[in-house]
Amino acid sequence: xxxxxxxxxxxxxxxxxxxxxxxxxxxxxxxxxxxxxxxxxxxxxxxxxxxxxxxxxxxxxxxxxxxxxxxxxxxxxxxxxxxxxxxxxxxxxxxxxxxxxxxxxxxxxxxxxxxxxxxxxxxxxxxxxxxxxxxxxxxxxxxxxxxxxxxxxxxxxxxxxxxxxxxxxxxxxxxxxxxxxxxxxxxxxxxxxxxxxxxxxxxxxxxxxxxxxxxxxxxxxxxxxxxxxxxxxxxxxxxxxxxxxxxxxxxxxxxxxxxxxxxxxxxxxxxxxxxxxxxxxxxxxxxxxxxxxxxxxxxxxx
Amino acid sequence: xxxxxxxxxxxxxxxxxxxxxxxxxxxxxxxxxxxxxxxxxxxxxxxxxxxxxxxxxxxxxxxxxxxxxxxxxxxxxxxxxxxxxxxxxxxxxxxxxxxxxxxxxxxxxxxxxxxxxxxxxxxxxxxxxxxxxxxxxxxxxxxxxxxxxxxxxxxxxxxxxxxxxxxxxxxxxxxxxxxxxxxxxxxxxxxxxxxxxxxxxxxxxxxxxxxxxxxxxxxxxxxxxxxxxxxxxxxxxxxxxxxxxxxxxxxxxxxxxxxxxxxxxxxxxxxxxxxxxxxxxxxxxxxxxxxxxxxxxxxxxxxxxxxxxxxx
Numbered sequence: 001x002x003x004x005x006x007x008x009x010x011x012x013x014x015x016x017x018x019x020x021x022x023x024x025x026x027x028x029x030x031x032x033x034x035x036x037x038x039x040x041x042x043x044x045x046x047x048x049x050x051x052x053x054x055x056x057x058x059x060x061x062x063x064x065x066x067x068x069x070x071x072x073x074x075x076x077x078x079x080x081x082x083x084x085x086x087x088x089x090x091x092x093x094x095x096x097x098x099x100x101x102x103x104x105x106x107x108x109x110x111x112x113x114x115x116x117x118x119x120x121x122x123x124x125x126x127x128x129x130x131x132x133x134x135x136x137x138x139x140x141x142x143x144x145x146x147x148x149x150x151x152x153x154x155x156x157x158x159x160x161x162x163x164x165x166x167x168x169x170x171x172x173x174x175x176x177x178x179x180x181x182x183x184x185x186x187x188x189x190x191x192x193x194x195x196x197x198x199x200x201x202x203x204x205x206x207x208x209x210x211x212x213x214x215x216x217x218x219x220x221x222x223x224x225x226x227x228x229x230x231x232x233x234x235x236x237x238x239x240x241x242x243x244x245x246x247x248x249x250x251x252x253x254x255x256x257x258x259x260x261x262x263x264x265x266x267x268x269x270x271x272x273x274x275x276x277x278x279x280x281x282x283x284x285x286x287x288x289x290x291x292x293x294x295x296x297x298x299x300x301x302x
Numbered sequence: 303x304x305x306x307x308x309x310x311x312x313x314x315x316x317x318x319x320x321x322x323x324x325x326x327x328x329x330x331x332x333x334x335x336x337x338x339x340x341x342x343x344x345x346x347x348x349x350x351x352x353x354x355x356x357x358x359x360x361x362x363x364x365x366x367x368x369x370x371x372x373x374x375x376x377x378x379x380x381x382x383x384x385x386x387x388x389x390x391x392x393x394x395x396x397x398x399x400x401x402x403x404x405x406x407x408x409x410x411x412x413x414x415x416x417x418x419x420x421x422x423x424x425x426x427x428x429x430x431x432x433x434x435x436x437x438x439x440x441x442x443x444x445x446x447x448x449x450x451x452x453x454x455x456x457x458x459x460x461x462x463x464x465x466x467x468x469x470x471x472x473x474x475x476x477x478x479x480x481x482x483x484x485x486x487x488x489x490x491x492x493x494x495x496x497x498x499x500x501x502x503x504x505x506x507x508x509x510x511x512x513x514x515x516x517x518x519x520x521x522x523x524x525x526x527x528x529x530x531x532x533x534x535x536x537x538x539x540x541x542x543x544x545x546x547x548x549x550x551x552x553x554x555x556x557x558x559x560x561x562x563x564x565x566x567x568x569x570x571x572x573x574x575x576x577x578x579x580x581x582x583x584x585x586x587x588x589x590x591x592x593x594x595x596x597x598x599x600x601x602x603x604x605x606x607x608x609x610x611x612x613x614x
Contacts, residue, residue: 031359038353038362041369042346043588045595047377054370061363068359078359103591158599165598284416285357288477293358294469296462 004214005131008073016074017189018210019131021091022217024081025187025266026122027067028092031082032274033115034060035281039100040108049105052151056112059144066137069300073133076192078293083285087270087278089190093182094265097274106159106168107176113152114180117231119145121224122217130215137300153235160239170241177244178259184225185266201267225256305512312513314439315446319385327512330505331442332388334514339379340398340405345422346372347585348409352419364462368423371455378451382444399586401573408491410570410578417470417480421488423463425534429495429526431456436522441513464533471537478538485534486542493545493557494567496523527555 004015011019037057044050068081095115100107123142129135159165186208188201211217219227233243249255263269285293305324308317317323346369353369356362380391397403408426413419434456438449470481497519509515531541541547545561569575573582 035354038350038366041353041366042343042350042373042585043592045592047373047380050373051370051377054366054373058363058366058370061359061366065359065363082359083357102588103594105592105595159595162598162601164594164601168594281354284355288357288416288480289474290357294361295358296360296364296465 005134005216011074014210015214018207018214018216020071020074020076020192021187021189021207022211023067023071023134024190024192025091025093027064027071027081028090029096029115029119029183030060030067031064032090032092032277033096034058034064035277036096036098036100037108037112045105049155053108056148056151059148063141063144066141066300070131070133070137072299078295079291080192083282083290083293086191087275088268089192090265090270090274090278091187091190091268092265093179093185094261094263094271094274095176095179095182097265097271097277098176098179099273099277104168104172105155106165107172109152109155109159110169110172111176111180112148113156114176114232115183116145116149116152118180118183118224118228120149121219121227121231125217125219125224128215128218134216156236156239160241166240169239173236173241173243178261181225181256181260182264182266184221184228185260185264186221187266188268190268204267222253308512312441312511314441314513314516315443316441316513318443319387323386326508327514328386328388330508330512331445331514332383332386333505334509335379335383335386335442335445336389336394336397337404337406339376339383339394340403341409342372342376342379343395343398344405344409344581344585345426346376347581348413349419349422352413352416355416357416361466368459368462371459375448375452375455378448379445382442382448385444386442395589399582399589401579401582401586404571404573407494407567407570408488410573410575410581411488411491412577412581415480415484417477418484418488420463420467420470420481421484421492423459424467425463425488425492425530426495427456427460427463428530429492429522431460432526432529433496433517433522436516439516445514467537471539482539485539489542490545490562493523493527494562496520496526498564498567499559524554524556527557528553531555 005011005019034057037053037060040053041050041057044053064082065078068076068078071081095111098111120142123138123145126134126138129138156169159169186204188204189207208221212220229245229247233245233247236243244259245252245256263271265274284290303311303322303324305326308324308327311317317327349365349372350369353362353365356365380394383389383394384391394403398405406426408422413422431453434449434453438446438453440446440449467481470477499520506515506518510518527547531547534541546558548556548558550556566575570578573579
């Protein structure tokens with residue numbers, strides 16, 4: 001199967017659906033998280049942390065561009081993907097769409113940690129992707145994510161040394177953990193372009209199986225989740241934080257599934273906050289009646 | 303060094319932290335640089351909503367980077383101010399939060415729509431560029447040094463602002479109309495950016511005599527008008543009838559200062575203009591909300607260690 005993505009014009013509908021589903025979940029995660037990170041600009045605890053969070057936001061936005069740009073090959077541009085898509089057709093996990101409560105820096109650094117570990121694992125599973133553009137873009141993204149992870153870990157360690165800080169981290173963890181699990185949920189194929197009929201929850205698992213079967217990603221979501229847990233749980237526990245999973249339980253998978261929130265994002269169900277955010281970020285585009293998006297940077301190579 | 307010596311030796315980048323400078327100089331320089339640093343922070347505060355409201359990903363990236371640059375300039379300038387030994391960065395940031403810190407008039411006015419963004423990013427930043435370029439020759443070396451980096455980055459901001467203006471003024475009729483309206487609202491404030499005529503400016507003479515300030519308000523404002531009136535017209539903007547602008551025989555411009563609202567200007571300058579107070583309060587609330595982080599870090603044994611850690 002590998003190699004069939006070398007040319008985009010000969011894709012079967014199965015290949016195209018797998019590609020679109022994978023890239024929207026990747027691009028949407030980055031796009032929406034970046035949007036949330038920018039909320040910390042001019043609001044972070046110090047000028048230094050303000051600069052750092054702004055960096056993260058711009059990195060994630062850059063990654064969103066890289067993933068969305070691969071979809072240009074199948075006729076989907078930024079206008080269609082970011083500015084004119086029905087918000088219900090975004091496929092990011094709910095972890096990235098939740099708003100930050102004012103001043104909740106514990107949420108910012110914990111969310112970044114939970115996300116960046118997951119991000120690193122999924123990028124690893126894309127390094128040998130059968131789609132050459134996807135494989136090529138992984139390297140650049142990974143080098144930046146490494147810095148994000150170190151930044152988040154360092155902040156977590158600092159905050160956890162303080163009683164008040166640790167208490168706030170625990171609150172954030174209790175709230176965010178179920179949403180972090182949505183990162184490993186299969187995505188319902190988004191209704192992009194002309195194919196407006198496909199919004200079938202039952203297809204999600206099958207399409208993700210296609211993603212792996214076609215070699216677009218080389219690990220299953222279950223494998224990624226289990227690897228993620230083996231990293232984040234011991235680390236968080238080492239900071240005296242309690243994680244709501246019992247890895248020695250008889251049926252840990254079922255326990256985890258029970259923790260998942262009602263709206264998972266990947267399934268097209270979102271929290272109210274996402275619709276408000278989408279409304280705000282498309283406001284200028286709509287109010288000025290724009291029909292195209294301005295690019296000022298060159299399209300990424302490869 | 304006494305004041306006479308300072309005046310005699312005043313020249314570009316003449317003084318550094320190695321010099322023993324009189325209090326008058328150090329206080330005047332602190333006031334000037336602190337004002338500049340505060341303006342960077344409040345400018346960033348004003349523009350931050352447009353990161354989200356930008357109508358494309360590239361514009362969003364550029365806006366996020368711009369706001370980040372302004373915070374970086376603030377950081378750099380507070381350091382240059384701190385090096386005068388009068389006030390610490392914490393004190394300056396605290397004064398800014400509680401409404402004692404002063405900053406540029408334009409950043410007291412709220413911004414509501416994308417069509418207003420080039421009023422700051424092109425005109426105000428362009429005006430700032432003119433002033434900052436002259437400050438590369440200021441007598442306080444750390445300030446001049448900071449200006450090298452600031453001017454370099456501001457150049458990109460102004461280009462981006464100009465590109466947004468060009469896009470709006472070549473866009474739909476609605477976009478052109480809204481942009482013209484925004485221009486009419488902002489134009490008098492932009493002209494007032496340079497402050498009142500020199501003979502009404504409180505600190506002007508001293509700052510010039512010790513080399514802190516290189517050019518007068520009037521010179522800078524006139525140079526700005528000469529450069530930006532043709533630019534504005536070139537993009538299809540109409541210069542409002544008021545304040546009256548006189549074109550001299552040599553093609554340069556002069557504004558009828560009496561047409562500008564100086565009562566409002568001085569109200570703004572004293573942080574007493576209500577919408578500006580709202581901006582100050584908004585930023586203060588955001589700062590108070592993360593006070594717990596600063597306290598948590600101070601408690602966790604890092605007291606006294608200012609060494610940067612990865613978490614910065």
